[in-house]
Amino acid sequence: xxxxxxIGTVVxxxxxxxxxxxxxxxxxxxxPEGKVMGKTKIAIDSxxxxxxxxxxxxxxGGSARQILDDPEAGIRTVILGFVDSVSMHGETVYDHRA
Amino acid sequence: MLIAKVVGxxxxxxxxxxxxxxxxxxxxxxxxxxxxQNQYVVAVDSxxxxxxxxxxxxxGSSARQTEITKDRPCDAVxxxxxxxxxxxxxxxxxxxxxx
Amino acid sequence: MYLARVTGxxxxxxxxxxxxxxxxxxxxxxxxxxxxxxxxxVACSAIDSGPGDLVEFVDGREAAVALPGETFVPVxxxxxxxxxxxVCGDLDLAKENA
Numbered sequence: 001x002x003x004x005x006x007i008g009t010v011v012x013x014x015x016x017x018x019x020x021x022x023x024x025x026x027x028x029x030x031x032p033e034g035k036v037m038g039k040t041k042i043a044i045d046s047x048x049x050x051x052x053x054x055x056x057x058x059x060x061g062g063s064a065r066q067i068l069d070d071p072e073a074g075i076r077t078v079i080l081g082f083v084d085s086v087s088m089h090g091e092t093v094y095d096h097r098a
Numbered sequence: 099m100l101i102a103k104v105v106g107x108x109x110x111x112x113x114x115x116x117x118x119x120x121x122x123x124x125x126x127x128x129x130x131x132x133x134x135q136n137q138y139v140v141a142v143d144s145x146x147x148x149x150x151x152x153x154x155x156x157x158g159s160s161a162r163q164t165e166i167t168k169d170r171p172c173d174a175v176x177x178x179x180x181x182x183x184x185x186x187x188x189x190x191x192x193x194x195x196x197x
Numbered sequence: 198m199y200l201a202r203v204t205g206x207x208x209x210x211x212x213x214x215x216x217x218x219x220x221x222x223x224x225x226x227x228x229x230x231x232x233x234x235x236x237x238x239v240a241c242s243a244i245d246s247g248p249g250d251l252v253e254f255v256d257g258r259e260a261a262v263a264l265p266g267e268t269f270v271p272v273x274x275x276x277x278x279x280x281x282x283x284v285c286g287d288l289d290l291a292k293e294n295a
Contacts, residue, residue, distance in 0.1 A: 007286075008286070012280050013281050015277055016265070039234055074259045075263075154207075163271045
């Protein structure tokens with residue numbers, strides 16, 4: 001799992017059956033402090049996230065199939081939680097309310 | 099998947115017994131313009147490719163999804179011999195026009 | 198999953214069993230600005246995509262699962278959706294360099 005920021009929306013009217021009707025969002029992995037890190041990905045939303053949210057993303061097929069409750073899905077990138085706060089070495093480095 | 103040219107083969111008599119009876123090829127990776135890159139990979143052959151062929155190989159756990167590589171320690175497999183491709187409407191590679 | 202632009206088509210008649218008739222296409226992964234992200238690669242297509250299209254693709258083991266029909270195939274990248282709109286900030290990647 002990794003921390004990411006939702007940076008955009010993606011509309012895909014033609015897709016494989018297991019992707020149809022699901023929300024696609026553009027996410028950018030970030031460090032705990034919020035610095036950009038790594039490649040921009042497309043993730044399937046399972047929680048109702050929107051642009052600007054800090055989220056938790058899983059990028060592995062087995063976990064994705066569990067979350068989406070579809071044992072046949074060829075999907076691996078799924079947003080599974082909002083991040084309220086992150087602390088490192090006892091210090092809060094990210095707080096959603098701040 | 100990536101494109102590569104078969105440039106040789108590997109013989110290894112002492113290897114994991116699960117890799118017995120597999121053909122190991124040395125591949126030099128080519129980019130989309132068919133330019134050789136300074137990058138090599140050893141892959142198990144599943145389609146009967148030979149030296150000089152331009153092939154397509156799959157990497158990672160997907161490489162174990164053939165009857166030859168199933169349940170074997172393998173992270174790259176040659177899964178197709180390329181006939182031709184075009185980029186933005188222009189033919190880049192044609193097997194029949196290579197020397 | 199990642200965003201990508203389809204750039205070319207590839208033909209291979211000698212191919213692993215289960216992949217006969219599957220479309221093979223060159224894709225250039227792109228980032229949230231539409232800039233190339235990494236080198237071009239070949240992907241199977243599970244939809245009716247073609248050169249010039251903005252698409253999303255899945256990599257790794259899930260690429261085989263995403264293909265219709267046979268899923269025990271050595272495939273590590275599959276185009277799973279056609280993208281008609283991908284908005285990040287003020288930029289719609291589907292309109293940009295379309």
